[in-house]
Amino acid sequence: MSTAIESSTQPVSASPVVPAERRATSLILRAREFGIFGVLFLFVLFTSIAQPRFLSLQNIKFILIDTTVFALLAIGETLVIVSRNVDLSVGSVLGVAAFVSSNLYQIDPGISIIVVFAVGIGVGLACGLGNGILVAFGKVPSLVVTLATLYIIRGLDVLIVGGNQVVANALPSSFLAVASGSVLGIPVISIIVAAMVLLAAYYLRNFRSGRDLYAIGSNPSAAQLVGIPTSKRVLIAFVISGALAGLAGVIWASYYGTINSTAGNGYELQVVAAVVVGGVAIFGGSGSVVGAAIGALLLNTINSALYVLGVSAFWDQAIAGLLLLVAISLDKGIASYLAKVLRGRSRNHGA
Amino acid sequence: MKKTLSSLLLVGVSSVALVACGTTSSSSTTASGSSTSGSSSSGSSTSAKNVKVFVIPKQLGNSYFTTADSVKSGGALAAVQQLGATGSETSGNASTPSAQLPAIQAAISQGAKALVISATDPTALCPTLDAAMKKGVTVVTYDSDAPTCRTLFINQASxxxxxxxxxxxxxxxxxxxxxxxxxxxxxxxxxxxxxxxxxxxxxxxxxxxxxxxxxxxxxxxxxxxxxxxxxxxxxxxxxxxxxxxxxxxxxxxxxxxxxxxxxxxxxxxxxxxxxxxxxxxxxxxxxxxxWNPANLGYLAGYAAVELATHKITNKQGTTFTAGKLGKFTIGADHTILLGPPYVFTKANINNFNF
Amino acid sequence: MALDVVDQSATAGSDAVGNPSPIRRLLRPLLRWEGGLALVLVISVVGGSLLSPEFLTASNIFNLQLSIGEIAIMALPLTLIIISGEIDLSVASTLGLSSSVLGYLWLHHWSMGLIIIVVLALGALLGLFNGLLVTRLGLPSLAVTIGTLTLYSGIALIVLGSTIVSNFPLSYTNIGVNSVPGVDLSYSMLIFFILAILAAVLAHYTSFGRSIYAIGSSPEAAAYAGIRVKRVKTILFVLSGVVCALAGILFTFRLSTAEYNNGSGLELNAVSISLLAGVSIFGGRGTIVGVVLSVATLGVIQNALLLTSFPQQAMGVVIGGLLLVSVFVPNISLLRNYLRSRRLRSNAALVDDAGSNG
Structure with missing residues (x-):
């Protein structure tokens, strides 16, 4: 049941009977996703009228693959932001995981792909653990900690990479196929990431430790007082964010095939943008993983549309920036409108 | 048509040169290096021993520049070392003038006699490089030029x-x-x-x-x-x-x-x-x-030391032998051309490792 | 983490309103944060001069000033914005767009005096746009300024495209590379010091400044106290825009180059300066003295490392490590209090009190 609520990319699915209060909150959550989904829908509609090839199978595939890395990062970032923290180190973590994992093939060409993925995720997990310990037990603001680890991890990455790089020729085709393989025209990797989005959404809604993150984000001191182990929860959020950034790094390596110390440079702000566009409150306490993933999809769709429409190369960055602002404003507008409507309705019920 | 033919011809010649340099043994490079410095030393030239050369690529950690600069690959620092000067590589961590400039300034503060630079911007480095040249520092650009503020530019290909x-x-x-x-x-x-x-x-x-x-x-x-x-x-x-x-x-x-x-x-x-x-x-x-980035770096490093020790000048028509790479002539605008670009195909690509 | 949030706002709250002794209020942060920073600065200066004979030369110190000048200038209004509880990530794009417009107008033969006025006005406009989006539409500044970061540098690309303007007369570009006559001070550093004094007066000795801290500590409380929160925040964003435009002009003259991607990526450097200065990212805390010390510390360390054989690739590790240490040191006492009170089985509310007064 709850999966249906959380995963409602089609928001008009009939939901079973639930207590009134929960229904109201889930309605708001769904409405938030509906808002961003509506923006995405309108955007796709207008673009495909202008250029029908925008909706070609091939282009949809391109957009989906391009989104996977950001969607993965957005899952972790959402968990962190919901708990009133932020993780700015994801781009650097992605970079170091991409190189360390794919470089295994240059050391031992016969290495198992499972080991490569495990190492990538492990590297990410270790970085996330470091961030988490510093933030949760060191009692320092996460923005400062992760800005510092952004520099530190990137610096270590540059040192590890040295002047080397991993090239496509050193990577087996089975590894390169991870990002490019598809079933019925849909990239396998996108299906897996979509499943992970739903899984994370299910976790946030239905597991106590998931819901605790919202409580921590809404009111940290109150959460502490009612006995939520805040440090532990926040630590886990950072660990998951790190591990997912590590996984995203391995997929990045598989997709682009050439890996040096610049992989993932500057991704941190793009991920935060995607999450915020997806309706996750930057000061914690509300938002959903599904919304964040749609946010990542929307940003990639905007970029793709500008390139497919052949907007002058000099103009597309400005338009992308403007559309980002429009998306945030629209989402905010829709959300506050719906909140007003819902408030009015519950008042009527009360009377 | 004529142009195409001649360029194809040049490509052919260079392919031989490239393969040849790949197989040159290290002993022969030192031999040719020492013979050059021995034959061309004159009264005005100074010893390379006290010459500090800083190699400043656009950005650190870029594998193209690592190949162009490092001793291991036979790049710029290999030439500097071979001529008996001291060299080191420095730069910023992003390919922008504001990241590269502090590295250039630090190199000058440390008493650089010659700078081998790939310019992150054709004009933005000029105030600093002009000041350095006024102090007698030799500025050799490679890969990317700063046309108005350097002693010599090593052009990878026309x-x-x-x-x-x-x-x-x-x-x-x-x-x-x-x-x-x-x-x-x-x-x-x-x-x-x-x-x-x-x-x-x-x-x-x-x-x-x-x-x-x-x-x-x-x-x-x-x-x-x-x-x-x-x-x-x-x-x-x-x-x-x-x-x-x-x-x-x-x-x-x-x-x-x-x-x-x-x-x-x-x-x-x-x-x-x-x-x-x-x-x-x-x-x-x-x-x-x-082009071969290691050769590009090598030529730049070699020319920088030769200029800094006054063995050659940057005048058009000056000819010198750059160790393993052979003879080069300084052309118009104080530029040396490394050679024509080299075309890689299925047939030859496996002969190269950079 | 949760506790930390409470602690900091509590500290800030007492800073802004309740504390009876203004002298103690002024001195306490100096002893705690700025004192630590000053110590780090002294250590790095001594270390730098031991490691490299060139470090303490006039020309090197001048270069040091040049390399950090514009970022330092941008960090000043950014610090005030962070104290008010917001953030501005569009600072580097504002610099880039200002530089591009300067180049474009110069290319079209405008007089430099007029160009400078136009560019500063443009900066104000860009800041106003940020400010209105944040205050009138109620959008989070982090999101807004990530958007305008892209938008402003996008507009810069439209304005200049592939053109690089570099034919500025020496009389202007000399401002970027020469020292102020008589002193070994770059113009950018002189401007930084002037602006720092102005910002310090504004922040610490005016009612406007006090309202910045009050807003950062608690926007609701500030609003109830009659402070026009939206107006104050909008003014701060406008100030940031103007100052970043000024930094853009200096950047253009220093490099004698106007290009659409001038300054790209510098936003996080500016944020790092503010955070190293001890400005709380949750608002309400931070001093301009801290910013000056932070600028000096970062500049000295980066410069000293460049003069030694330290692998430059690891610069990020040092800067990041410094940021971590700086944010941890003041928290050690906090942590000790926390542990002690845990032992005494005091409740969480008491811990907050201890942390804020200790």
Whole structure:
């Protein structure tokens, strides 16, 4: 049941009977996703009228693959932001995981792909653990900690990479196929990431430790007082964010095939943008993983549309920036409108 | 036609030279190095012993520049070492003038006699470099020039030739016919824009080839991939892509490396053999070109020490022997041309490791 | 983490309103944070001069000033914005767009005096746009300024495209590379010091400044106290825009180059300066003295490392490590209090009190 609520990319699915209060909150959550989904829908509609090839199978595939890395990062970032923290180190973590994992093939060409993925995720997990310990037990603001680890991890990455790089020729085709393989025209990797989005959404809604993150984000001191182990929860959020950034790094390596110390440079702000566009409150306490993933999809769709429409190369960055602002404003507008409507309705019920 | 022929001829000659230098033993390079300094030493020249050379690429951690600079690959620092001077590599961690400038200034503070620089910007470094030259520091640029504020520029290949030869390479692959596009680096990259200028000129020779779009991947794999995807959707009849930047061509090749596009859309440009081996082996890319970055660095390092010790001057017509690379003559605008770009194909790509 | 949030706002709250002794209020942060920073600065200066004979030369110190000048200038209004509880990530794009417009107008033969006025006005406009989006539409500044970061540098690309303007006369570009006559001070550093004094007066000695801290501590409480929160925040964003435009002009003259991607990526450097200065990212805390010390510390360390054989690739590790240490040191006492009170089985509310007064 709850999966249906959380995963409602089609928001008009009939939901079973639930207590009134929960229904109201889930309605708001769904409405938030509906808002961003509506923006995405309108955007796709207008673009495909202008250029029908925008909706070609091939282009949809391109957009989906391009989104996977950001969607993965957005899952972790959402968990962190919901708990009133932020993780700015994801781009650097992605970079170091991409190189360390794919470089295994240059050391031992016969290495198992499972080991490569495990190492990538492990590297990410270790970085996330470091961030988490510093933030949760060191009692320092996460923005400062992760800005510092952004520099530190990137610096270590540059040192590890040295002047080397991993090239496509050193990577087996089975590894390169991870990002490019598809079933019925849909990239396998996108299906897996979509499943992970739903899984994370299910976790946030239905597991106590998931819901605790919202409580921590809404009111940290109150959460502490009612006995939520805040440090532990926040630590886990950072660990998951790190591990997912590590996984995203391995997929990045598989997709682009050439890996040096610049992989993932500057991704941190793009991920935060995607999450915020997806309706996750930057000061914690509300938002959903599904919304964040749609946010990542929307940003990639905007970029793709500008390139497919052949907007002058000099103009597309400005338009992308403007559309980002429009998306945030629209989402905010829709959300506050719906909140007003819902408030009015519950008042009527009360009377 | 004549031009094409001669350039092909040059390419052939250089291919021999490249292969030859790959097999030169280290003992012979030292021998030629010492003989040069022995024969050309005159009263005015100073010993290389106290000459500090700083090699300052656009950015640290970039494998192209590591090849161009390092001792191991036989790049700039190898030449500096061979001539008995002391050398070290320094730069910023981003390819911007504001990151490169502090490194340049620190090098000057540390008593640099010569700087070997790949300029992150043609003009932005000039106030600093001009001041350095006034103090007697030799400034040799390589890879990317700062034309108004250096002693000598080592040009990897003639600008015109890079532009025209890439169009010729592509024309051969698509039989002189069809829509083509360019995936460049950043919009304000001087190198790129000059090469593209010559490409446009050369395209006049191929009336059936139509340049439909120039897009900018900003030397970021993700952006380069997305702009190339956009090209494929916007121009379903696209026949060829030129990407005169190593990041762009690798990203485009990874994207085209599917049965759907392989062999149907031709791709050429500037790439490094290591990065492109897979795509050449599986037929995604037939041919592309580049110079030997280690030789480029070596020549720059060699010339810098020779200039700093007053063994040579930067006057047009000056001739000197640059160790393992042989004889070079300084041309107009205080520029030395390394040679024509080298074309890599399935037949030769496995001979190269950089 | 949760506790930390409470602690900091509590500290800030007492800073802004309740504390009876203004002298103690002024001195306490100096002893705690700025004192630590000053110590780090002294250590790095001594270390730098021991490691490299060139470090303490006039020309090197001048270069040091040049390399950090514009970022330092941008960090000043950014610090005030962070104290008010917001953030501005569009600072580097504002610099880039200002530089591009300067180049464009110069290319079209405008007089430099007029150009400078136009560019500063443009900066104000860009800041106003940020400010209105944040205050009138109620959008989070982090999101808004990530958007305008892209938008402003996008507009710069439209304005200049592939053009690089570098034909500025020496009389202007000398401002970027020469020292102020008589002193070994770059113009950018002189401007930084002037602006720092102005900002310090504004922040610490005016009612406007006090309202910045009050807003940062608690926007609701500030609003109830009659402070026009939206107006104050909008003014701060406008100030940031103007100052970043000024930094853009200096940047253009220093490099004698106007290009669309001038300054790209510098936003996080500016944020790092503010955070190293001890400015709380949750608002309400931070001093301009801290910013000056932070600028000096970062500049000295980066410069000293460049003069030694330290692998430059690891610069990020040092800067990041410094940021971590700086944020941890003041928290050690906090942590000790926390542990002690845990032992005494006091409740969480008491811990907050101890942390804020200790």
């Amino acid at each position: 600008t015109a030739q890079i532009g025209t030869s890439e169009v010729d390479l592509l024309a051969k692959q698509i039989h002189d016919t069809g829509q083509i596009a360019i995936v460049s680096a950043s919009a304000s990259s001087t190198n790129q824009n000059q090469w593209i200028g010559y490409m446009k000129q050369e395209l006049k020779k191929y009336p059936k080839m139509q340049l439909v779009s120039i897009v900018y991947g900003n030397d970021d794999p993700a952006t380069a991939t997305q702009v190339t995807q956009g090209l494929l959707q916007q121009y379903p009849n696209l026949k060829g892509i030129i990407s005169p930047t190593t990041v762009g061509i690798a990203a485009a090749a990874a994207l085209l490396d599917t049965p759907q596009y392989r062999g149907k859309i031709a791709l050429t440009g500037l790439g490094t053999p290591d990065e492109m081996k897979k795509y050449v082996a599986d037929g995604t890319v037939q041919s592309f070109e580049l």
